[in-house]
Amino acid sequence: MAMKEFVDTATAQFFARLETTGNLLPHTIEEELTALLPPGARVEIIPPRKKKLVILVTKEYHCLGDLLVRHFFGELHADILAVVGNYSTLAPFTEKFGIPFHEVSHQGISREEFEARLLQAIKAYDPDYLVLAKFMRILSPSFVEQYQERIINIHHSFLPAFVGANPYKQAFERGVKLIGATAHIVNNDLDEGPIITQQIIPVKHDDGVTDMVEAGHEIEKAVLADALKLVLEDRIFVSGNKTIVFT
Amino acid sequence: MAMKEFVDTATAQFFARLETTGNLLPHTIEEELTALLPPGARVEIIPPRKKKLVILVTKEYHCLGDLLVRHFFGELHADILAVVGNYSTLAPFTEKFGIPFHEVSHQGISREEFEARLLQAIKAYDPDYLVLAKFMRILSPSFVEQYQERIINIHHSFLPAFVGANPYKQAFERGVKLIGATAHIVNNDLDEGPIITQQIIPVKHDDGVTDMVEAGHEIEKAVLADALKLVLEDRIFVSGNKTIVFT
Amino acid sequence: MAMKEFVDTATAQFFARLETTGNLLPHTIEEELTALLPPGARVEIIPPRKKKLVILVTKEYHCLGDLLVRHFFGELHADILAVVGNYSTLAPFTEKFGIPFHEVSHQGISREEFEARLLQAIKAYDPDYLVLAKFMRILSPSFVEQYQERIINIHHSFLPAFVGANPYKQAFERGVKLIGATAHIVNNDLDEGPIITQQIIPVKHDDGVTDMVEAGHEIEKAVLADALKLVLEDRIFVSGNKTIVFT
Amino acid sequence: MAMKEFVDTATAQFFARLETTGNLLPHTIEEELTALLPPGARVEIIPPRKKKLVILVTKEYHCLGDLLVRHFFGELHADILAVVGNYSTLAPFTEKFGIPFHEVSHQGISREEFEARLLQAIKAYDPDYLVLAKFMRILSPSFVEQYQERIINIHHSFLPAFVGANPYKQAFERGVKLIGATAHIVNNDLDEGPIITQQIIPVKHDDGVTDMVEAGHEIEKAVLADALKLVLEDRIFVSGNKTIVFT
Numbered sequence: 001m002a003m004k005e006f007v008d009t010a011t012a013q014f015f016a017r018l019e020t021t022g023n024l025l026p027h028t029i030e031e032e033l034t035a036l037l038p039p040g041a042r043v044e045i046i047p048p049r050k051k052k053l054v055i056l057v058t059k060e061y062h063c064l065g066d067l068l069v070r071h072f073f074g075e076l077h078a079d080i081l082a083v084v085g086n087y088s089t090l091a092p093f094t095e096k097f098g099i100p101f102h103e104v105s106h107q108g109i110s111r112e113e114f115e116a117r118l119l120q121a122i123k124a125y126d127p128d129y130l131v132l133a134k135f136m137r138i139l140s141p142s143f144v145e146q147y148q149e150r151i152i153n154i155h156h157s158f159l160p161a162f163v164g165a166n167p168y169k170q171a172f173e174r175g176v177k178l179i180g181a182t183a184h185i186v187n188n189d190l191d192e193g194p195i196i197t198q199q200i201i202p203v204k205h206d207d208g209v210t211d212m213v214e215a216g217h218e219i220e221k222a223v224l225a226d227a228l229k230l231v232l233e234d235r236i237f238v239s240g241n242k243t244i245v246f247t
Numbered sequence: 248m249a250m251k252e253f254v255d256t257a258t259a260q261f262f263a264r265l266e267t268t269g270n271l272l273p274h275t276i277e278e279e280l281t282a283l284l285p286p287g288a289r290v291e292i293i294p295p296r297k298k299k300l301v302i303l304v305t306k307e308y309h310c311l312g313d314l315l316v317r318h319f320f321g322e323l324h325a326d327i328l329a330v331v332g333n334y335s336t337l338a339p340f341t342e343k344f345g346i347p348f349h350e351v352s353h354q355g356i357s358r359e360e361f362e363a364r365l366l367q368a369i370k371a372y373d374p375d376y377l378v379l380a381k382f383m384r385i386l387s388p389s390f391v392e393q394y395q396e397r398i399i400n401i402h403h404s405f406l407p408a409f410v411g412a413n414p415y416k417q418a419f420e421r422g423v424k425l426i427g428a429t430a431h432i433v434n435n436d437l438d439e440g441p442i443i444t445q446q447i448i449p450v451k452h453d454d455g456v457t458d459m460v461e462a463g464h465e466i467e468k469a470v471l472a473d474a475l476k477l478v479l480e481d482r483i484f485v486s487g488n489k490t491i492v493f494t
Numbered sequence: 495m496a497m498k499e500f501v502d503t504a505t506a507q508f509f510a511r512l513e514t515t516g517n518l519l520p521h522t523i524e525e526e527l528t529a530l531l532p533p534g535a536r537v538e539i540i541p542p543r544k545k546k547l548v549i550l551v552t553k554e555y556h557c558l559g560d561l562l563v564r565h566f567f568g569e570l571h572a573d574i575l576a577v578v579g580n581y582s583t584l585a586p587f588t589e590k591f592g593i594p595f596h597e598v599s600h601q602g603i604s605r606e607e608f609e610a611r612l613l614q615a616i617k618a619y620d621p622d623y624l625v626l627a628k629f630m631r632i633l634s635p636s637f638v639e640q641y642q643e644r645i646i647n648i649h650h651s652f653l654p655a656f657v658g659a660n661p662y663k664q665a666f667e668r669g670v671k672l673i674g675a676t677a678h679i680v681n682n683d684l685d686e687g688p689i690i691t692q693q694i695i696p697v698k699h700d701d702g703v704t705d706m707v708e709a710g711h712e713i714e715k716a717v718l719a720d721a722l723k724l725v726l727e728d729r730i731f732v733s734g735n736k737t738i739v740f741t
Numbered sequence: 742m743a744m745k746e747f748v749d750t751a752t753a754q755f756f757a758r759l760e761t762t763g764n765l766l767p768h769t770i771e772e773e774l775t776a777l778l779p780p781g782a783r784v785e786i787i788p789p790r791k792k793k794l795v796i797l798v799t800k801e802y803h804c805l806g807d808l809l810v811r812h813f814f815g816e817l818h819a820d821i822l823a824v825v826g827n828y829s830t831l832a833p834f835t836e837k838f839g840i841p842f843h844e845v846s847h848q849g850i851s852r853e854e855f856e857a858r859l860l861q862a863i864k865a866y867d868p869d870y871l872v873l874a875k876f877m878r879i880l881s882p883s884f885v886e887q888y889q890e891r892i893i894n895i896h897h898s899f900l901p902a903f904v905g906a907n908p909y910k911q912a913f914e915r916g917v918k919l920i921g922a923t924a925h926i927v928n929n930d931l932d933e934g935p936i937i938t939q940q941i942i943p944v945k946h947d948d949g950v951t952d953m954v955e956a957g958h959e960i961e962k963a964v965l966a967d968a969l970k971l972v973l974e975d976r977i978f979v980s981g982n983k984t985i986v987f988t
Contacts (some may be wrong), residue, residue, distance in 0.1 A: 065810035175489030205491040242422030244452045250746045316559035670985030699985045736916030739948040
């Protein structure tokens with residue numbers, strides 16, 4: 001049994017995560033806790049089971065490669081049901097691992113139509129979480145609403161620095177000495193949403209843009225793997241635009 | 248003998264730092280190198296000597312305390328000639344170490360007048376470098392010009408994130424998981440100027456603004472000490488808005 | 495209110511730390527908790543108060559300097575009552591801050607006699623904790639027993655590597671790329687005892703022994719400050735030869 | 742053009758690495774440099790070409806997975822010609838990537854016989870480097886001699902702590918707060934040899950041995966990838982039992 005608590009004085013909310021073993025039925029625990037707690041308290045019992053994931057990608061392989069290899073060797077602690085890409089670039093790689101790949105192109109159609117097709121491809125799998133593993137399209141609020149607090153993104157910078165496109169070029173031009181990456185839960189603002197975890201990697205004056213991109217890939221895949229582990233172990237609670245991370 | 252080189256292809260400039268021992272006279276080396284090198288090459292011979300510093304402060308003690316203790320025990324590898332503050336808060340502390348403290352208040356006078364008085368206080372010491380150890384006034388271009396590439400500032404954030412006032416409050420509200428600090432050379436843009444070094448320190452969901460400020464102090468003083476060591480060993484070259492760090 | 499728990503399955507022990515505010519009297523809480531908990535459970539109520547520290551030193555200044563500066567500015571969250579040294583080297587520095595310094599030399603007397611004199615100097619202050627801030631004498635089991643789990647040491651290496659004397663020379667000769675430091679609670683084995691926290695700092699092939707010592711000083715003082723903060727906030731529980739760190 | 746130098750005063754040797762572009766023939770440069778330098782100076786001209794690698798494994802997948810994925814996407818900057826394992830565990834995974842896998846079992850034969858078979862399997866590929874990606878057999882001096890300074894190993898600890906078997910269990914039992922990994926060049930002593938790079942990852946009191954193993958895997962694969970990049974870019978020079986790392 002392990003319990004972690006947090007009082008968010010800013011929002012006057014109390015959060016607790018209790019991990020336990022035993023043979024009580026989930027609904028019994030839920031009833032007993034609900035009876036104990038003040039009215040309005042939200043109780044969620046999460047039995048141990050592998051979460052189901054669908055991964056969205058564009059063309060970059062580094063985060064997907066990391067996730068598929070962990071999955072293949074049974075160390076992701078989740079099931080990757082499918083990979084969906086707006087290009088077919090990563091199809092051959094994905095299929096090596098026996099995972100279905102769906103290409104849903106955004107080209108020549110409206111965003112509404114693109115997202116409708118995306119949703120159709122995804123919904124067939126009924127995933128617990130969508131993982132944006134370098135998926136380079138911006139999702140609309142109505143799409144995000146369908147997976148409220150269930151879309152995890154890896155952002156290629158130390159948010160809130162270098163919001164937007166080409167962060168490594170921006171970083172190179174500014175002459176920074178550290179490159180960062182941020183994993184966050186997607187909400188309706190681009191590059192916003194509650195931050196799960198962040199890491200950095202040092203860079204030097206003789207690192208060009210390409211070196212910074214490579215360093216960024218290292219840190220992006222490490223940050224996404226870390227964040228996903230926290231999510232899959234149900235350690236992340238959302239309070240407003242922040243996360244509570246019960247490690 | 249140790250040599251480091253860098254070709255900045257963006258500006259088509261070549262930089263080299265050569266550290267050597269021996270009994271050649273500096274001006275002989277300079278003449279010989281100048282004869283060897285293409286016309287226009289800048290040669291600077293820096294004999295080993297302790298640099299002279301004047302430190303500017305406002306009210307926060309953490310960076311100043313770190314520098315004065317190192318200085319007292321002979322491990323700063325520089326001479327702190329004076330501390331100048333726009334408040335007298337840190338005078339008693341400074342004077343414990345036998346270092347003169349000058350209060351130059353900014354209150355009730357124009358920026359021009361304030362900077363004129365600052366310069367007067369500083370110039371008496373003919374310092375090699377000014378160290379802004381949490382000096383909370385913005386210096387005008389004409390002041391900065393007097394100490395071109397010789398003013399070192401510690402900025403309370405991982406630039407370019409959280410430019411401006413109250414970065415820890417901004418960081419708290421954004422729910423970041425890392426706090427950074429940046430040491431840079433001051434030029435004419437607030438919070439800009441070539442970055443010397445940057446570091447980060449992790450923060451958690453249960454760290455309030457005060458905790459973040461405390462964490463920030465730790466990292467600020469570490470970053471400033473690092474940057475100053477690099478500067479005092481003549482390892483920092485400036486190329487445009489970037490530094491070359493010959494470690 | 496914040497609560498953290500840990501079940502140590504290796505020793506079948508349950509640990510919990512509860513931080514709360516309110517106007518209940520400590521002994522009331524203690525009685526109520528004791529009644530609730532199984533017999534044999536250890537309950538300790540720690541009202542908020544500044545802990546009293548005595549610092550032991552030899553000749554190195556870096557950790558002491560850090561602690562005295564924090565103390566002077568009211569940010570140590572503890573009272574430093576005295577500094578005791580087996581040399582007088584650090585007396586002038588200590589006295590600048592208005593803290594009494596006691597020299598207790600180990601020279602020309604037996605360890606028993608030395609420790610008896612140390613104890614006499616220390617006991618006058620009735621400290622909560624002894625901080626060994628680079629105190630280079632080994633304390634006997636009978637001394638340690640007097641301050642069971644109340645002596646904090648900073649060890650100049652990433653334990654368990656480089657146990658014993660001259661760790662930086664050992665590190666240099668081995669050609670390591672990282673230097674570490676370890677803060678731990680002192681028990682009866684030299685360089686053993688439950689580890690509170692550890693950190694590292696990178697070193698390079700062109701760092702000599704002196705550079706490694708300097709890098710080590712940076713990390714030693716950072717690690718000791720971190721560990722002490724955890725201890726002073728009553729976040730460290732000891733279970734066998736390990737610590738539980740309720741951050 | 743970029744040049745880095747180092748004078749190893751301990752061994753009175755001078756090392757320099759010069760990276761250049763142009764259309765001079767390698768042997769012309771070599772002749773001219775040899776004429777310029779004192780007799781006995783070793784000059785090596787390395788034209789840009791992809792190095793050839795053979796990877797040795799046992800059963801653990803994490804380092805191999807990382808290398809094969811980078812290779813597949815053309816970002817390893819080397820050619821993996823074959824994987825050789827003393828078990829067949831990783832054959833299916835390797836073959837997904839179109840790389841030949843050779844099982845060379847150590848069971849039921851002498852070490853001499855095992856190493857003779859290993860050499861036979863490896864020599865067919867004439868590799869520049871052997872990468873021990875969690876290869877759990879100790880290689881004899883006579884084997885190592887065949888690939889002098891050309892065998893890269895990832896060691897599962899922050900050497901020189903926890904030498905030998907089961908380092909994570911040792912680390913757990915000691916209650917450390919950091920786990921490390923070390924990439925080094927193999928010489929004739931187990932767990933010795935010049936260190937290329939080291940990194941650490943924090944662990945907590947509630948991490949069991951399994952968690953420490955998982956954390957160790959993360960850091961092992963990061964450290965091996967880093968070290969290999971340095972090796973493949975010809976940035977590592979060996980001086981006695983240390984490396985010079987010209988980054």
